[in-house]
Amino acid sequence: MMINVDFKILVFISAAKHLNFTRAAKEMNISQPAVSKNIKELEAQAGRSLFERTGQRIRLNEAGRLFFEYAMRLVNVYETLNGELGLLDGILLGELRLGASNTLSHYILPNILADFHIAFSTISLKVLHGNSRMIEELLLDRTIDLGVTEGLSDNPSMKYETFIKDEVVLVTRSGNPKLEQVDSLHPQKLLELEYVLREDGSGTNEIIRKALTTVDIDWHALYVKVYLASTESIKSFLSKTDCFSFLSIHAITAELQNGTLQIVEVDGLTIDRNFYFVRPHGVIGHLPETFRKFAYERFVKNGLFHSEGNVL
Template sequence: MNFHQLHIFHTVAERGSFSSAAQMLHMTQPAVTMQVQALEDYFGTKLLIRGSKKIELTEAGKTLIPYAQRSIDIMREADVAMSSFTHMLQGRLQLGASLTIGEYVLPRLLGPFGQQYPQINIVMKVMNTAQIIDDICKHQLNFGLIEAPIHHPDMVVDVVMKDELKLIVPADHPLAQQDVVDLKDVVQYPFVLREQGSGTRQVMEDQFINKGINLEQLKVVMELGSTGAVKSAVEAGLGITMLSPSSVKHEIALGIVKMIDIKDVAFRRQFYAIHLKSTLLPISAVTFLTFLRQQT
């Protein structure tokens, strides 16, 4: 018995078929079948019932499943524990990042990471969450970084960084004269927002609802598909918005916009790393995620 066999058995049981498990594991179906049979031979008992529609666990298989899960968890924990010691890593790390993370958060961190691990070549695609999930399932990305939690049966979702949205207004806006404003005053002004479904907008709307604000009464004059477009519209005086401070550092330094706190409201959110349950991340990916967690 070895970890590889337990990992394959767990994936077959989770997916309910050898063909689906083979696709997830990037293996041939006969190879998956052979490894499960080897595990059954080792224990001298059947672990799976091969039905016409879906594979089911025998009593022995049900007993083995939690041990297989623990072995996977231990391997992941070992990778995290050892990641701080592996300074001679090399290879190609492919990841996907949603817009705010990919355009504004990661660029300032890639330099320090590259200095610490110069042999790791990072290839980052900036795309929406649905595209990231699709590419991970196709094994085109090692993992993804997204702005809102997802519920996907094949994905591991872990918190990796924290963030907080702030009110952003043009420098000559009436609210710009204050450092802290009341929410009831904020909602009187026109908003320029990210599109419906974006992580940034969802965090803002959730907090507004929690504070008793009727979203239908908001004066949303423009919905835009990127943070850059939202910033440009705010700079032009078309409205106010809620954005991550990391995305407006340059504009604040130049005095183009102002960042303001809203009294008694915190627009906190988390960034998440996602990857396939059936795939153990390479140590280079674990090291990169550990590095990100240490930055916040």
């Protein structure tokens, strides 16, 4: 059993985040009129309106912004209380809300989350994904408890801790005739290949660009046949063409095992990066701390833990 926040407050939080009653209704699994009814009842209790309404658009007014701040605090207090009550019986209770960038949410976290669920079946899990900046925003508005990202930022309110190491590698389909059975490529040969890459703005692209400069290759000189929006679409494209791409080693584990794709070594080129846990400075809650420790221990066992353990 858990002690829950007043449902009207949860409806308000959803409406305040989306600034749209229809989206709030979908998230809360109720009708739009029910959202309006809950908001009106809450406003009646508060003795004032919480939203400014202009036609079909809504936004929080001054009272609404204040109410939202305290509503989020209240939710966190209830979650902490439920967690503490559970600990009295040696049980962890509550919902763990994680945010992860794309490579992590698709290729690394699922297996960890499955093991975590088996170990802590009383904890419910919710994972949102986006780029590093989006994850920071979700942390700041307390939509999530802990983030896992592919890069650092200069945001002084965020605390970053190294999780695991990643390597970005040159990949193509097995048996690609353009390789001519060579074990590795001279960097200048990269200019003779055709590529499929992530869309402009990808953080991975920036990492690749910087690494290529170390072997005197201009990123913009690469012949890119097509830009695609996801790693999965890139892998499908590679399997049917003679193109090449740069992908995370974690994203191609299955393809390497079944022989669909192969790594191509490039003389003198190494593209390393770290994945990080990120959260606001301050005390971390029971659930995110439990997950953080569990994830570290899992990768220690698999020999993938980045032992530096830097805290930034």
